Amino acid sequence: MKGFRGWMMVLAVALLAAGCDGPAEEGEGSVGGEAPVLDDEGEEGSKARAEEELPVAPTPQVEGPAGELAARVFEAHGGQRWPQVEELGFRFVVKEQDEETFAATHDWKVWEGVDRVRWTDEEGVEWDVTVNLDDATAEEASRDGDPIEGEALEIAGKGAYTRWVNDVYWLLMPLKVFDPGVSLGHEGELEREGETLEVLELSFEGVGLTPGDRYLVQVEPESGEVRAWEMHLQGDRPPQLVFWDDYQELGPLRLSVTRNFEGSERQIIFDELRVK
Template sequence: MIRVRLLLFATLLAGGLLWTGCSSDSASDSEPVVSPTDTIAPETRADSVAYRLLQAHGMDAWASSPYLRFNFGFETPGGAQTIARHLWNRNTGEYRIEWSAGPDSSYVVLANIRDRQDGRLGGSVYLNGEELTGAAGETALEEAYGRFVNDTYWLLAPLKAFDPGVNRTYVPDSSTADHDVLHLTFDEVGRTPGDQYWLYVSTETGRLDRWAYHLQGMPEDAPPQFYDWTQYRELSAPGGTVRLASRKEAVGADQALLTNQLALPESPPEGAFSTPDPMLGSE
C-alpha cells in the first residue's frame, strides 16, 4: 500500500470519535419522530454556530441515511490516487473497506465497527480473496479501523460538532464578516484527544468553508494546517438532503485530499458485507 506522506492526513484525526449510525429500531406510527437537531439546545454562541453548521449540512437527513459509500484519496500535480474505498451499513455497523496492496493485490476487510474488544476491531481480512489470520490479519484490521476513523472524519466533520467529548469555543478574534470560527478540542475520548481544529463556518450558507488543524503528534510550535472544503455534493436521503464536500484543497500547496464517489444508497450491492473479493470499483 502506498502511504500518504505528503499530507498530514495519514495521522488519525479527531480522536477517533465514532458515529453510532441510524437506530435499527424505528419509532412506531403513534410516536412523534424526533430529529437529531431537535434534541440540541444551544447554550452558547459556539453552540449556535455549530447548530447552524449541522443544519446546513443536513444532519436530520444524514440520520435517515442507511448506507454511506465513498472513496478516500489525494491529488497532486502528478494526478489523483485512491487510497481506500468504503461502504458502511449505518443501521447495523457492518463495514466494508478495500485498499490496494500493490498493482495487482487488494485487501478487503469485512468488519463491524461496533464490534471492538480491548480496543481492537473484530472482523475478517482477505488478501486477493484469501483470508488472512494471525498477526497479519490483526494488523490489517487495525489499519482498517484507522482508515475508518481518519477517512470518515475528513468527510463528516461538519456533522460531528456535537459528538460526546467535543468542546466548542467561539473565536471572535478570528471571525470575520464572512466566517464564524469555532475552535474544537476533545476530552479524553478516542485515539488522539490532543488534536485541535478550527472550523470556518460561512455566515452566508452555514457550511464549512475551511478548517485548520493542529494534531496531537505535531510539534507544539508547528503552525496549523489549512484546507479549503470545496466541490460540495447534495445527496438525497429519506429525510432530505445531505451536503458534503468531496474535495479539500491544501492552502498554500498544490495538493488536495479527496472524499469522492459519494453516495447514500438505499441498499448495498449483493454480498457487500460477505464477499471477500473486491467489488467497490477501481475509481
C-alpha cells in the same frame, strides 16, 4: 472521534421520535393482493408526506455562541437527516499535482455498523477488510487477495477501523460537532476574500485516535457551510489551512467533496459517492 455506537444512539432516538421501530422486514407493512390507494393529495402529495415522515434527529442544544454556531453547521450539512442514511459509499482520494497518490474505498452499512474498506498500503499490499465498527474487529479480510486469519486478521481490523475514523471525519465532520468529548469554542470572526466568517473551535477531551488535535472551523454564518478548517494536529507539526469546496447534495446530506491545501497542490477528493 467517537465510534459507531454513538451514531446509532442518535438514530435510535430519531426512530423513536418518529414512532418507528426501524427498517421494515421484507413484506412488512403490506396487505397481500391489495393495491395501494392514493388519497386526495395524489401521488406528489403522498410523496411529500412520506418525505416529511422520514426519521430526523433533533439538533443538540448547547448554550452560547459556540453552541449556536455548531447547530447551524450541523443542520446545514444534513445532521438532522443523518438517521435516514442506511448505507454510505465513497472513495477517499489523496492527490498531489492532480496525480492520485492514495485511495481507500468504503462501503459503509451504517445501520449495521459494518464497513468494507479497500486500500493499498505504502508497501504496495492490497487490503480488503470488513470491519465491525463497534469493536474494531475484522469480520473477514484478505491481503493481496489471500484470506487471512488469526493475529493477521486482528491487525487488519485495526487498520481498517483507523482508516474509517480518519476518512469519515474528513467527510462528515460537520455532522459530528456534538459528539461526546468534543469541546466547542467561539473564536470570533475573520475576513477572507471579502467574506465575513465565524470561527468554531473543536477540541477533544480524551476521545478519538488523536485527542490532542484541534480544529478552527471557518463557517459562513448565514448558510452554516464550512469554508475551511485550520488543523492544529498533535505533535510538532505546523498548523495547516485546508479549504472545503465543491458542495453537493447527496441524498439527505449536503457535503463538500473537495479539500484544497493552502500553499500546495495537494487535495483530498471524495468520489464514487453513494447514499442509500
